[in-house]
Structure formats: C-alpha cells, structure tokens
Amino acid sequence: MGRALALDVRIILPDICPERAMHRLPASLPLSLHSAEQVRALDAQLIAAGTPGFELMQRAAHAAWRVLRRKWPEAGEITVLAGRGNNAGDGYLIAALALRAGWRVRVLAVGDAAALVGDAAQACMEARSAGGAIESWSECAPLSGVLVDALLGTGLAGDVREPYAQAIRLINRSGLPVLAVDIPSGLHAETGARLGVAVRADLTVTFIALKLGLFTGLGPELCGELQFDDLQGDERLLAHAPSLAQRLDPANLPRLAARSPVAHKGQFGHVLVVGGDLGMGGAALLCADSALRAGAGLVSLATRAEHVTAALVRRPEVMCAAVNSANQLIALIERADVCVVGPGLGQGAWARSVLSAVAGLDLPQVWDADALNLLAAGQVSAPLQGVLTPHPGEAARLLGIDSAALQADRPAAARALAARFGLVVVLKGAGSLVAAPDGRLVLCDRGHPAMAGAGLGDVLAGLIGALLAQGMEAFEAASLAVWLHARAGEMLAAQGRGLAAGDLPCAIRLLLEELCPCVN
Known part of the structure; x- marks a missing residue:
C-alpha cells in the first residue's frame, strides 16, 4: 500500500507487521507479570510437585534451542557465554543440543565451570559429553555465530561486576545476533532497570512465568523479540501464583456496555x-x-x-x-x-x-x-x-x-x-x-516508537x-x-x-x- 493513502484507509490496516514493532511479542502471552522472587517460588513449587530441577533445565534448553533455530536457521554456529548459576546450566545444555545437531559450538565460561554445583554442574557435564570444549573467558576470545547470553539470571540485584561487565560490553559491540536465556544479563527482572551494563538481545526466551522487568523501563529495548515457554508447568500452580501486575489484553480489558435503541446524548x-x-x-x-x-x-x-x-x-x-x-x-x-x-x-x-x-x-x-x-x-x-x-x-x-x-x-x-x-x-x-x-x-x-510526538x-x-x-x-x-x-x-x-x-x-x-x- 502507498504511503499517501487517506486516513480512513490507513486506520483499518491489519495488525502491524511484527518485524516493525519495538518490542516484538507473540500473539499469546500470559497476563500475569511477576517478580524474580515469585518466579523462583514457582520453580520451587514445580520441583516440589514432582518435576526434577534438571528436567526443567532441559525443557528450558530445548525451548531456547527451538526458538534459536527458527530465528537463525542457517547460522550453523553459536558461542555460549556461561555464568555460574542455573542460567549457565541452560546455556551448557543449549551447547549440547547444538553440538548434537552438528553445529559449530564454542563455550566461554565467564563463571568458573569447576565451581558449578547441582543441576548446573550436571548440565556442564552434559555439554562436555556431547563433545564440547569449555574455555575460560578472556576478553581476547573471539565471538562468532549466534551469541547465547547465559551469564546472569533473574537473581541479580546490584550492578554487574567484572568479568561479567566486560563480557556484556563485548557482546554488545560484536554486531552479532544475540539470544538471551530467560532475561538479558544485567536487566533487573522486576523494574526493567539496567544494572550498570546489560546485554542488548535480538531475541529473549523467558521461562515459567513472565517477569515484569521485561515489559517496563529498558526491558522492551533490551529484550528484542520476546518468546515465552511455561516449561510444561502445572497450570493450576501457574494460574494461582501471586503476581505484581497484569498485562492489558483484549481478554481482560474492561468494556463499555452497549447502548439502548432509545439512547440520547444526555446519558453519556x-x-x-x-x-x-x-x-x-x-x-x-x-x-x-x-x-x-x-x-x-x-x-x-x-x-x-x-x-x-x-x-x-x-x-x-x-x-x-x-x-x-x-x-x-x-x-x-x-x-x-x-x-x-x-x-x-x-x-x-x-x-x-x-x-x-x-x-x-x-x-x-x-x-x-x-x-x-x-x-x-x-x-x-x-x-x-x-x-x-x-x-x-x-x-x-x-x-x-x-x-x-x-x-x-x-x-x-x-x-x-x-x-x-x-x-x-x-x-x-x-x-x-x-x-x-x-x-x-x-x-x-x-x-510504537512513532508515537513519540506532540x-x-x-x-x-x-x-x-x-x-x-x-x-x-x-x-x-x-x-x-x-x-x-x-x-x-x-x-x-x-x-x-x-x-x-x-x-x-x-x-x-x-x-x-x-x-x-x-x-x-
């Protein structure tokens, strides 16, 4: 359609092209928005209800890997930057999946891989057993392919410290496509504030429940396209979980009542x-x-x-x-x-x-x-x-x-x-x-950013x-x-x-x- 169309034509355009939106969203997302603490509590409840933590981690990795392949099907190469918590565990499992699919994989451990414990340590072993070599992070380490940000999860409260800050700066300067796992590292999960430095992702895959910080402050800018996976969590637990806020959506918007056939202007x-x-x-x-x-x-x-x-x-x-x-x-x-x-x-x-x-x-x-x-x-x-x-x-x-x-x-x-x-x-x-x-x-x-006007x-x-x-x-x-x-x-x-x-x-x-x- 030409740009010179009259207003009465333009206002009935179909839904905007998703590639033009500032914060690209899938058609359907949960309505509830949570704090990091609330999501961690949900994670613990899912584990207590019978889903092992490592299984949830595997589901997260599979979800991220599916989205990565859909977004960049011809990439053939990833560089995983891993921290030292469960977010790193997700990254190691993504590396294992990519290796088994025949992709070129480089894993850079910004957090000491030897210090990993629990599910994250098991995930690291999984990456090694798939043939992955885990290198210690260096600011001279080359970055290539799709970068997978598995550095810092939702528990971050203070400003990002070294060497993570330097890794984030190099990610942002690389010009390479970036997938953030659960949340861009350095973004506050509740407020959407940048904690000193933060990854600027092209695609963020978030899990279990939506974090409020992904939608406010700098969240929309830093997340890029947002995808969500509930990791097959118990729907009853998810539906009744405490939340901080609700997203506005046609499903929950208040409505004006229809008007009577004999309505007049004085009634409105x-x-x-x-x-x-x-x-x-x-x-x-x-x-x-x-x-x-x-x-x-x-x-x-x-x-x-x-x-x-x-x-x-x-x-x-x-x-x-x-x-x-x-x-x-x-x-x-x-x-x-x-x-x-x-x-x-x-x-x-x-x-x-x-x-x-x-x-x-x-x-x-x-x-x-x-x-x-x-x-x-x-x-x-x-x-x-x-x-x-x-x-x-x-x-x-x-x-x-x-x-x-x-x-x-x-x-x-x-x-x-x-x-x-x-x-x-x-x-x-x-x-x-x-x-x-x-x-x-x-x-x-x-x-839309075009709404920034008088x-x-x-x-x-x-x-x-x-x-x-x-x-x-x-x-x-x-x-x-x-x-x-x-x-x-x-x-x-x-x-x-x-x-x-x-x-x-x-x-x-x-x-x-x-x-x-x-x-x-």
Whole structure:
C-alpha cells in the first residue's frame, strides 16, 4: 500500500507487521507479570510437585534451542557465554543440543565451570559429553555465530561486576545476533532497570512465568523479540501464583456496555476540557476531539478567547467558550460530569486561576500536562477523584525525585503516586502503567516508537475523560484508554514516522467499536 493513502484507509490496516514493532511479542502471552522472587517460588513449587530441577533445565534448553533455530536457521554456529548459576546450566545444555545437531559450538565460561554445583554442574557435564570444549573467558576470545547470553539470571540485584561487565560490553559491540536465556544479563527482572551494563538481545526466551522487568523501563529495548515457554508447568500452580501486575489484553480489558435503541446524548456524560493558553490552543482541541470521538454525549471546551474561532471551524460539534477567569468557568462547571484539565494550560496566572476553580470539585477529573506541573509546584491541591496522567518528567516532579531515579523503578513510582494522591495514576512511556490507590497495577505492552510526538498525551486525556463520562470507574477507564490509545498508535505507525496526534481519535473510535459494539 502507498504511503499517501487517506486516513480512513490507513486506520483499518491489519495488525502491524511484527518485524516493525519495538518490542516484538507473540500473539499469546500470559497476563500475569511477576517478580524474580515469585518466579523462583514457582520453580520451587514445580520441583516440589514432582518435576526434577534438571528436567526443567532441559525443557528450558530445548525451548531456547527451538526458538534459536527458527530465528537463525542457517547460522550453523553459536558461542555460549556461561555464568555460574542455573542460567549457565541452560546455556551448557543449549551447547549440547547444538553440538548434537552438528553445529559449530564454542563455550566461554565467564563463571568458573569447576565451581558449578547441582543441576548446573550436571548440565556442564552434559555439554562436555556431547563433545564440547569449555574455555575460560578472556576478553581476547573471539565471538562468532549466534551469541547465547547465559551469564546472569533473574537473581541479580546490584550492578554487574567484572568479568561479567566486560563480557556484556563485548557482546554488545560484536554486531552479532544475540539470544538471551530467560532475561538479558544485567536487566533487573522486576523494574526493567539496567544494572550498570546489560546485554542488548535480538531475541529473549523467558521461562515459567513472565517477569515484569521485561515489559517496563529498558526491558522492551533490551529484550528484542520476546518468546515465552511455561516449561510444561502445572497450570493450576501457574494460574494461582501471586503476581505484581497484569498485562492489558483484549481478554481482560474492561468494556463499555452497549447502548439502548432509545439512547440520547444526555446519558453519556458531559466532558468539560479546560486548557489552551495563548499559543497552545491545539492541545486543548485535540483533547476535546478525542473525548467526542470516544463517545462522550457532550463536550465543552473552556479556552482563551483567541482560540474559539479556530476551534469552531475545526470541530463545530464541540461547544467552545471563551474563559478569561475562574468566575467565567462556574456556569460551564455546573453542567459538566467530568473535567479534563491541563492540555495546553500553561503555568501562568490564567492557568492558576482556572485550575483553582476546578480543583475542589466533587466530580471525576483527568489532570494532564501543566495541571500536574502546577500540582507538583504546590500551586494547587489535587482533585478529589479521578486520574493523573504524568509522563516520567512530570511524575518525577510530583514525587520530588529526578527522572533517572523514577525510570529505575517505574512500577514503584506509579504505585507511590497513586498512594500519595489517592487517585488512579497513568505513568506514560514504554510499558505504560496504570496504578490504583488500592495497589492494583496493570501494564500496557502495546505501542510504537512513532508515537513519540506532540499531542498524543492530550488525546489520551480526552479519551479517559470520555470513558469516565460514560460511566466507567477511574481505574477501568484509564486501563481501557491506555490500551486503545497504544493500539491505535501501533496501527497507524505501521507506515513509519510522522504520526500526527490528530490521526488517533478516528482509529480509537474504530477499535472501541470492535471491542465494545455500540449496539448488541
């Protein structure tokens, strides 16, 4: 298809080509996301239930070897870099399988092979019995073929130490394809933070249960394509295992109810968008347009007088009102069911005035952009109910920390914000998180790098507002909105860079109808 197709054609493109996605995922993955400790507990339960540890290790090696051959069928050669724990054991067994298949195999022991114990030691013996020569790691050792990262598993907590750090740096500089076993070495299994240095894999095969760190922070970037194998674990154990979060997926998304044949606009809420200081009217209009396209019965826009004419020309369905002070908002507020505040708001006197008029209202609100910056600066109190939608910089200011510290543990930051303000929080970014004050946490693993552009956050804020107006609870509205927004962006971004925020509302509308039909 040509790139010049009109929007109404592009928004019905089929699923994006998997080779173009940032974090390529198989069609079906478990919904639960776990910590390293939770996965180790599951591993122990599977062993206690009758599956020997070495058998689980063999299953992991076979799973990784199958995926490696599918991905690089003509490679014919691997270099296994092995550490000193069970992750190394997986690597030694992969080496044995490759040797028996007639591939050229080199095994570099970064961890002392003589110090291995238990299942890992048995795996090392298996590699030797298959004809493998195990060499001690040297920074001068040549790397060739597909590199198998079996250095460090999920138990790593502090920064990677030598000689592992040097091995990881050389892997990343090699330019060779890399398969990470269970998790890229140096990636924190729970937070997705890079622990000093981390392997940048082309393909990661993870086992037993999904680790949260694979989906947030730097996880999506470092994992490459992600494959999962439950190692034939007991489905009952896996289904009832404790988890940290849930992945958003059509199987567990909240739904809007179908509409009655005699429905009217007054039944689907009135969204009031407040924003658009001088020179920033577009942000507020994008937000209002999004709320309209997502099904709000009525949408009003309170903005600077200078933007009214342009807004009416662009979207006459939105009731646009010029507002110069907080007093002029009162009549609009009285008719509203939901307020969305912040897109294009600015931080000047006008912004502080209108925000103070909205802050104390006892109705659902969505705060975005400069509403959050004014909140962080102590210029206003948080709303009584609703949703905050910070990007990492705004979230860091709200918590009084720097962005690097926030990005080092995004799940903890999202939960901390929800607890501090007693509101649902959407922490935007790769692997967007939705946190509730009661501790619930969901993650969206959809999206595309082409969505890194101006105005997309304004569209998300308006979408959340529309779902609230149609009767959804805050956590459900935020969860559904985040998935719809990311999935729509993913569809449109299949054509590459240049995605405009204004393209999203129509695509979201189609996705919403597919997921939640307007009529039965």
